[in-house]
Amino acid sequence: xxxFLAFLAHRARRSDLIAPLVLGVVGVxxxxxxxxxxxxxxxxxxxxxxxxxxVAASVPRGPVARSFWCGVLSAPVFLGIGLWSTxxxxxxxxxx
Numbered sequence: 001x002x003x004f005l006a007f008l009a010h011r012a013r014r015s016d017l018i019a020p021l022v023l024g025v026v027g028v029x030x031x032x033x034x035x036x037x038x039x040x041x042x043x044x045x046x047x048x049x050x051x052x053x054x055v056a057a058s059v060p061r062g063p064v065a066r067s068f069w070c071g072v073l074s075a076p077v078f079l080g081i082g083l084w085s086t087x088x089x090x091x092x093x094x095x096x
Contacts, residue, residue, distance in 0.1 A: 001025050017057055019067035023074060024053035039088070045081045049074055 002025040006018045027049030034042035056069040 016061065016066050019065075019070040020053045020057035023056065023070045024050055027051075027053055039085065041081060041084050045077060048077045052077070 002022045005021040005025065009015055009017045009021055027046050030042045030046035030049065034040060034046070052070065052073045056066050056073065059066060059069055
């Protein structure tokens with residue numbers, strides 16, 4: 001899906017929107033992953049990443065690329081969710 005959206009953005013001469021579109025797909029896919037891994041925190045990741053994708057796509061063109069905003073704003077979300085998952089896994093493994 002992300003590749004198809006990137007192709008469409010490129011054809012529309014809007015390659016500046018590729019990073020926000022890919023981030024939006026990544027965000028939405030966390031909705032399906034949350035019940036699979038039984039991790040409700042992934043719903044939070046989905047909401048935050050999708051919102052960041054919308055914000056990054058909405059910023060006006062300027063000296064900073066939209067992909068920069070995707071990276072800078074989504075990195076703390078990925079790090080936070082990764083830390084949360086690491087702590088949860090550690091707690092679950094020590095209880096075995």
